[in-house]
Amino acid sequence: MITIPYKHKMAAHCESGSITSLLNNAGFDITEPMVFGISSGIFFGYFHKMKSFPFPTFIVRNKPGKMRENLTKRTGIKFHTYTFKDPEKGRQMLNRLLEQNIPTAAQVDFFYMDYIPSWERVHINVHFIVVVGVNTNHYLVSDSYFPKLVELKTESLNMARFAGGNMSPKGFLFHPESIPKEIDYEKAIIKGIKKACFNMLKIPIPFLGVKGIRLFAKKITEWPSLARDTEHLSHEIMKINILLEDQGTGGGGFRFMFASFLQQAAGMINKPELLDFSRKMMEIGDGWREFSLLAARFGKNRDLGPERMKELSERLMDRAQVEQQFFSQLYKTIK
Amino acid sequence: MKEKDGYVNFPEQQVILYVEKEDGQYGPMQTGSYLSGNYLDDYEIKRYHLEESLRTRVMKGEISMVKYYMILEDLTLSELAARVGLSKTKVNKHLDPVHFGKAKVETLKKYADVFNVPVSNMLQVVMLKKGDNLESYTFLEENKQTEGIEQMKTENPYVMLVKIGEKRK
Numbered sequence: 486m487i488t489i490p491y492k493h494k495m496a497a498h499c500e501s502g503s504i505t506s507l508l509n510n511a512g513f514d515i516t517e518p519m520v521f522g523i524s525s526g527i528f529f530g531y532f533h534k535m536k537s538f539p540f541p542t543f544i545v546r547n548k549p550g551k552m553r554e555n556l557t558k559r560t561g562i563k564f565h566t567y568t569f570k571d572p573e574k575g576r577q578m579l580n581r582l583l584e585q586n587i588p589t590a591a592q593v594d595f596f597y598m599d600y601i602p603s604w605e606r607v608h609i610n611v612h613f614i615v616v617v618g619v620n621t622n623h624y625l626v627s628d629s630y631f632p633k634l635v636e637l638k639t640e641s642l643n644m645a646r647f648a649g650g651n652m653s654p655k656g657f658l659f660h661p662e663s664i665p666k667e668i669d670y671e672k673a674i675i676k677g678i679k680k681a682c683f684n685m686l687k688i689p690i691p692f693l694g695v696k697g698i699r700l701f702a703k704k705i706t707e708w709p710s711l712a713r714d715t716e717h718l719s720h721e722i723m724k725i726n727i728l729l730e731d732q733g734t735g736g737g738g739f740r741f742m743f744a745s746f747l748q749q750a751a752g753m754i755n756k757p758e759l760l761d762f763s764r765k766m767m768e769i770g771d772g773w774r775e776f777s778l779l780a781a782r783f784g785k786n787r788d789l790g791p792e793r794m795k796e797l798s799e800r801l802m803d804r805a806q807v808e809q810q811f812f813s814q815l816y817k818t819i820k
Numbered sequence: 821m822k823e824k825d826g827y828v829n830f831p832e833q834q835v836i837l838y839v840e841k842e843d844g845q846y847g848p849m850q851t852g853s854y855l856s857g858n859y860l861d862d863y864e865i866k867r868y869h870l871e872e873s874l875r876t877r878v879m880k881g882e883i884s885m886v887k888y889y890m891i892l893e894d895l896t897l898s899e900l901a902a903r904v905g906l907s908k909t910k911v912n913k914h915l916d917p918v919h920f921g922k923a924k925v926e927t928l929k930k931y932a933d934v935f936n937v938p939v940s941n942m943l944q945v946v947m948l949k950k951g952d953n954l955e956s957y958t959f960l961e962e963n964k965q966t967e968g969i970e971q972m973k974t975e976n977p978y979v980m981l982v983k984i985g986e987k988r989k
Binding site for chain 2: 605742778
């Protein structure tokens with residue numbers, strides 16, 4: 486039996502949370518919002534029709550894996566990564582790393598995390614946990630979404646690491662390899678902000694960034710025609726709240742965490758003008774939260790007629806407008 | 821968001837929100853999920869109705885257990901095919917009870933692994949007596965209300981151990 490001493494802490498999001506937690510446990514002091522901000526985590530994308538999703542959906546963060554990659558590019562913090570074709574080799578490598586007392590992050594299908602309540606668990610291949618121990622039948626896991634260290638059945642972790650389908654984890658593992666003695670935070674933070682602004686404003690794809698929010702606003706009025714029945718529509722409308730609040734965003738679709746990053750950044754690199762942006766971003770997050778609570782209420786009351794859909798659409802158009810303005814101003818200030 | 825506005829008393833599902841603290845600093849707070857804390861009963865009602873309607877269709881021979889679990893677990897045909905490692909055409913056939921009957925046991929095992937259910941559940945619907953009613957084991961298990969029955973895997977991948985509770989007098 487192996488148990489690596491590990492300080493577990495809940496986090497808003499699984500990827501930024503597991504990166505932060507691994508670094509903190511390696512003795513490096515960095516916050517989750519700083520990891521999120523430097524890696525340009527904030528984003529928006531709307532997917533009306535995709536083979537992997539049974540109903541239209543949206544994302545509010547950059548592509549899974551990008552947080553770690555961007556953090557490496559901008560700070561020089563290196564991670565050792567592994568993928569496997571053969572599940573048995575993947576299992577052996579994880580055990581070997583644990584034998585060497587190396588806490589290791591694993592990419593998994595969230596559905597098999599059987600300590601999480603059933604109503605939360607969905608098939609999504611981009612959940613990250615940190616494995617910190619192993620015995621005959623279980624692994625010991627630090628999951629940002631769970632209040633304490635928890636045991637996960639060996640069989641469940643193996644299934645979760647080698648689930649097939651969209652963004653299949655392929656047994657992906659990572660752990661910190663080296664942390665530079667000095668980091669140029671000013672450069673890293675500015676690069677992180679610039680790239681976030683670019684992603685929100687300038688990607689020439691109609692469903693990404695602010696354009697994606699506008700597309701969502703336009704398409705949400707079509708949702709009733711795509712649902713099986715009223716209860717299905719209610720479920721999908723209420724899922725908006727899950728995607729913006731519960732599914733590891735820190736609230737307001739990551740906008741609160743980005744506000745927190747800007748506040749920290751203002752002090753760290755002595756740019757007090759970022760404080761104003763931080764306050765504005767908190768207000769933008771409040772607007773997203775109001776929208777998500779409204780969607781939850783409409784769904785619960787089955788109040789899903791054309792007028793309500795139009796109301797949700799208008800709220801989204803408003804979000805697009807304020808984010809367009811915000812990121813344009815932020816880009817001008819930071820460049 | 822102010823810290824006081826983020827508080828939800830729901831220990832069963834905790835989340836981290838970034839909020840404005842009393843001193844004006846933004847930072848994390850651990851709290852309950854707003855949606856689950858306020859509307860979990862509504863989710864369960866919808867889930868119950870969906871399971872009931874799919875089960876009825878299974879028992880009428882309209883759909884197979886593959887389609888039953890595929891819809892319950894919110895998977896598309898493409899996603900399910902990629903997860904079980906079969907072509908979409910083949911999986912599409914298995915959604916139909918007639919073609920499902922031609923599937924090999926090892927194929928059923930692949931489906932059961934993806935759905936995270938015992939392989940025997942690909943061929944049966946388990947109902948439990950609850951008060952004067954019968955309720956679906958699938959639904960009850962999701963809600964951890966399955967006193968009286970337990971389905972466990974054995975070292976033999978094709979044999980499940982089903983423990984049924986003592987009959988009450």
